[in-house]
């Protein structure tokens with residue numbers, strides 16, 4: 118699934134209208150319809166949760182959707198543990214929903230689901246075709262056949278008639294929605310949605326943020342159509358308005374044309390909508406969100422559902438924006454998906470489809486029947502010191518669990534007696550370090566060890582030592598095969614301009630935001646301000662694969678591509694979780710995966726394992742790094 122910037126979105130929009138000749142009003146109509154369908158799906162879920170008979174009758178589709186999407190409001194069956202975050206529902210892939218169906222995935226992270234492809238879960242089972250609100254239509258015998266009257270169609274000699282179920286709501290009379298409309302195209306989308314909601318029997322009131330006369334182009338056409346249908350409208354600041362006196366709010370104030378913090382009536386309406394306590398469905402992005410960086414301006418809508426139009430926007434995947442968006446549903450509006458490919462969109466959501474189709478990863482990780490430990494590669498790990506020997510153990514064990522044939526752990530010799538036997542599957546290679554610390558003289562020993570290994574991982578629990586820059590420089594310049602650099606090895610890099618170092622083989626850096634801040638020479642807050650943008654520019658400028666860890670880890674390549682991972686959860690914020698990731702990526706590299714494949718697939722598997730491990734606990738906070746390894 119492609120992830121775009123506001124500028125890219127505008128270009129694809131223009132291309133569709135000008136080159137393909139699809140009228141702008143047609144795109145807006147599709148957008149309005151998609152938004153209305155998601156409002157109706159939300160009403161259904163709410164009714165079915167509340168046990169309203171109407172909700173139940175139409176609830177088959179809505180229930181299916183609820184099973185897919187991790188959202189407390191969605192009524193997820195088997196959701197045993199709390200979750201608070203966003204889900205992404207889209208046309209391309211369905212993700213962790215299958216895990217949900219398998220029973221109680223705890224998560225606050227996002228999930229992806231979609232209409233076309235069933236979850237493959239990287240070789241895990243479960244899933245099946247799942248539906249979103251719109252697809253619920255297919256479930257229902259048809260509005261014209263007496264709304265699910267048993268067997269009406271089938272009994273009548275195979276004759277059946279389908280209706281527009283996604284735009285039909287039993288019990289619509291109990292709903293009253295406000296549509297907050299800005300004066301741009303985002304407002305136009307909301308006005309189009311208002312007509313469809315009205316058609317479904319839902320009472321709708323339009324709330325204009327600006328004088329309706331100030332609307333132009335397609336938005337003005339929508340204004341006139343809504344008026345011609347007699348949909349009541351008020352103008353903010355002019356007419357009386359109580360935002361709490363409704364059953365839900367459509368936020369169509371600001372979209373990708375928004376610049377800076379919301380001003381004037383926009384800001385006041387956003388604050389009042391949030392304060393109303395009503396469910397909010399945002400058109401395209403929550404108003405007040407920076408569509409590119411995920412920054413939330415003050416104020417910013419806190420949506421229950423965001424109906425993202427055409428392509429996922431970067432800001433919806435980056436925190437805090439991802440938290441403000443609620444459940445994200447990506448809906449097609451007639452802009453061909455191929456435009457993103459042709460237009461060179463750099464960023465993709467890391468779904469099973471992206472892993473297989475774009476990164477060519479074999480998710481099943483098939484092993485040859487004739488394979489032996491030599492087939493699956495040998496990792497050399499340079500890690501651990503007296504106070505942080507556990508980091509080396511975690512990386513080494515994770516590499517083994519990731520499926521490589523052999524792991525050699527190079528460690529200061531004083532540690533040897535203490536770690537012998539703790540992981541019998543490991544090979545240990547003591548290097549001179551009588552005090553349990555690394556020293557500059559060990560570079561030659563590590564280099565010698567690396568010659569017969571398939572990849573080298575450096576850093577977990579390494580500590581800093583005199584001459585460490587020269588030490589790392591030698592390994593950087595002279596080790597054969599791919600290299601993973603983590604933890605203190607990143608801090609060594611941060612102290613020098615390593616771009617002058619030469620290297621013939623690819624390197625993966627795996628910083629957490631603090632380490633990234635040191636590498637880039639900026640604050641951690643600046644790192645988090647636009648993780649995707651920073652990861653992309655750093656990877657390109659430094660010629661490395663960059664894995665910027667943290668919620669929604671970004672994997673960026675020197676070629677200027679990035680993948681956003683949404684597996685994992687906050688329970689993984691525990692000491693050593695990063696060491697486990699280094700081990701997993703190294704284990705995959707040793708098995709012959711390319712660096713971009715190993716980095717992306719490693720991050721993805723690490724998150725999945727974290728989710729699986731958390732399900733085994735009463736609370737995800739109980740998760741420790743070793744649990745992630747055991748869940749691989």
Ligand SMILES: NC(=O)C1=CN([C@@H]2O[C@H](COP(=O)(O)OP(=O)(O)OC[C@H]3O[C@@H](n4cnc5c(N)ncnc54)[C@H](O)[C@@H]3O)[C@@H](O)[C@H]2O)[C@@H](O)CC1
Nearest residue numbers: 145301302303371372373374375376377378379380401426
């Ligand atoms: N062709 C179409 O009709 C399509 C429309 N789309 C919709 O159009 C949106 C983009 O529309 P626009 O480019 O018209 O822009 P928006 O509708 O996002 O907003 C632009 C308007 O808001 C005002 N504004 C901008 N920043 C503000 C701030 N901080 N405070 C107060 N007012 C502010 C501007 O003066 C302008 O009038 C998308 O997000 C999407 O919803 C897309 O769905 C694609 C297709």
Ligand SMILES: Nc1ncnc2c1ncn2[C@@H]1O[C@H](COP(=O)(O)OP(=O)(O)O)[C@@H](O)[C@H]1O
Nearest residue numbers: 629666667668685686687690692693694695696
């Ligand atoms: N909220 C979260 N959602 C998803 N993954 C997370 C979250 N918090 C932490 N993680 C993951 O856990 C790992 C923590 O790594 P790191 O900070 O390097 O820990 P350590 O240095 O203790 O090993 C990273 O892979 C990170 O992406």
Ligand SMILES: [K+]
Nearest residue numbers: 371400402404
């Ligand atoms: K909006």
